[in-house]
Amino acid sequence: MPDAAHILEKFAQPVPRYTSYPTAPHFKADTGPALMQQLLAGLDDETPVSVYAHIPFCDKLCWFCGCHTKHTTKHDPITSYIGSLEQEIALLAERTDAAAPMGQLHLGGGSPSLLTPEDCQRLRIALEGTFVFTPDSEISVEIDPSDVTPGTLKAMKIIGLTRASIGVQDFDETVQRAINRPQSFELTREVAAALREAGIHSLNIDALYGLPLQTRDRLARTIDKVISISPDRVALFGYAHVPWMKKHQQMIREDDLPGALERFEQAELAARMLEDAGYLKIGIDHFARPDDKLAIAARTGHLRRNFQGYVTDQCSTLIGLGASSIGRFDGGYIQNIVPTGQYQTAVANGLLPAAKGFAMSRDDEIRGWMIERLMCDFKLTFQTLEDRFGATATPYVAEALRVAACEGDGLCEANGEEFFIPEDARPFARIVAARFDAYLNDSGARYSRAV
Ligand SMILES: C[S@@+](CC[C@H](N)C(=O)[O-])C[C@H]1O[C@@H](n2cnc3c(N)ncnc32)[C@H](O)[C@@H]1O
Ligand code: SF4
Known part of the structure; x- marks a missing residue:
């Protein structure tokens, strides 16, 4: 059995999470539009494609967050951004005659749970103009429970939500203060129940280890509460501390962060608790009930890994919509312009917002x-x-x-x-x-x- 302390010391050098290969820092400028053209030329009416749409807005900013997002207390920027997504979808539609079936649609962020029924109506209509939704299309959305109102549930119904992913991170109040993310267990449990009542029977919960002031005891109490909600899947990510890229992570005191061995012990403890509760470990950081599609994909050798983590998606083409989104096809990767304003200006000027790309050898x-x-x-x-x-x-x-x-x-x-x-x-x-x-x-x- 490998000696964890020795390995963590010997391989202290950080490595990619391999949600793509090559990883995004290797994508090259100015190749995006040509690769997007190539991707679109490969579409047809029979082969399903998947779509990722990025919503880069949040009504609060959590200090641990590594996602591309922006704080807003008003809804106007989101309404305007939905207009940009409509323009981007129209730009794609102008360049292909294909009406490809929708495999999996994922709305990520930021906080797509801030979308209103009107936003979702516009997005759904725009997508239906280019892709064909079928009974097999899976639609998932990342949900911050503190955003959820009756309007959110209506919005999710309009977009056609089939699987929700709820952000928890940690329920301990000391940890929550250290990451600026207050969120009660009771609210989270109510949101999960409301989603289930609305007919969404596939739920994922995101939890984190390695957070500031997190201890094994605190994490264990969080995992107990997560298990009590009975999600179909749990994603247990290690907190990625990259303050040189994400300035707001500088609000986190480095002295409060658990060391490498403690992180390892936390991950092991949480994994054991989830496995004892009947979840199967999927890949390095996901857990799923044995009858969940992710567990079935893992058992049958069909598990895939992309920018969203471990997925069941078998489509070889993923189209990324919105600022910073990454798309993938057999020939390579395409990344949209990252700054939201610049992305919006590009599509308003009728330009494909694909900024970078990578053609695979x-x-x-x-x-x-x-x-x-x-x-x-x-x-x-x-x-x-x-x-x-x-x-x-x-x-x-x-x-x-x-x-x-x-x-x-x-x-x-x-x-x-x-x-x-x-x-x-x-x-x-x-x-x-x-x-x-x-x-x-x-x-x-x-x-x-x-x-
Ligand atoms: C787009 S975010 C969450 C969606 C929603 N805004 C929320 O907060 O509930 C998706 C997930 O990424 C994970 N995440 C964000 N920043 C991270 C970081 N620095 N390290 C590891 N995981 C992170 C969190 O678990 C989070 O739930
Ligand atoms: S964790 Fe979610 S709510 Fe918090 S800043 Fe990141 S995307 Fe926004």
Whole structure:
């Protein structure tokens, strides 16, 4: 069994979370519009595509937040932004004749729970003008419980919500004060019940470990409360402290942050509690009830990882809408302009807001596939690699065997059939995935802790 304290010290160097490969800091300027054109040319009326729409507004700013968002107490900026999303969708529609079926639509943020019924009506109509919603389309929204009013539930019904993701982070008041996020358990429980009453039977809860002043006791009490709400899924993320990128995280006292080993112990404790309550661990940081689609995808080798974390989405094309959104297709990635105002100006001027992109080489495709499988399944089957990439896979099998042969800390092993991360080493999957990352040391990009 790997020695956690030794590994955390030896691999203190932060590594990516691998929600894409290559990771976003490697995307190149000025390639976005051409890649978007390529993505649109690949659409047809039969193949479902997924859509991510980013809503970069919140009515309060939590100090821990790593998302691209902006504080607003007025609704006007959101109304104006919905107009920009309509313009962006129209710009895409002008460039394709296809009416692609909607696979999964995800509204993320920021806080899409601030949208009104009118906002959702406009967004739904705009999307229906370009994509075809079917009974199989899944629609999920990130919900901050403190935003929720009867109007929110109506808005969610209009957008067609099928799965809600509720932000909790931690219920302990001391931790909440240290991250500027007051949120009672009672309110959260009521919002979950209201969503269920409104017919939404698939609920996810986001919780965090590694927060300032968080202890194992405090986290355990939070996880007990999370379990009592009985969500179908739980995402248990490690707090990513990146104050050089997110200035408001400077409000968090670094002295209050748990150290690497304490973070590890917190993650292990929360995982044990969730597993004892009947959840299955999915990938490095998700949990799901055994009958949930995410657990089924993990069991059957269909789990995927994208910018939203672990997903069941099987669509090879993801279109990103809104400021900072990232889209993906077989040929690469596209990222929209990040500053919200600049994004809005671009679409108002009739320009595709795709600012950056990355065209994948064969090497990127193979390494991306290997990293995604390691992050999802904790193993790479050589036969599957060869079935997928043919003779070009041979050097990568040899590379995996070399990586395993050089491993001295028990983080990975190989036999004639597969390269794998043993069960005890799974919390360190990001460190193993990084061994196959050809870009890791040449970007100057800074990441968060590996665990
Ligand atoms: C867009 S945010 C949340 C949606 C909604 N605004 C809310 O706060 O409930 C999605 C999730 O990202 C996670 N998150 C945000 N900042 C993070 C950070 N610095 N490190 C790790 N996870 C983070 C949180 O768990 C959060 O619930
Ligand atoms: S955690 Fe949610 S509510 Fe808080 S600032 Fe981030 S996106 Fe907004």
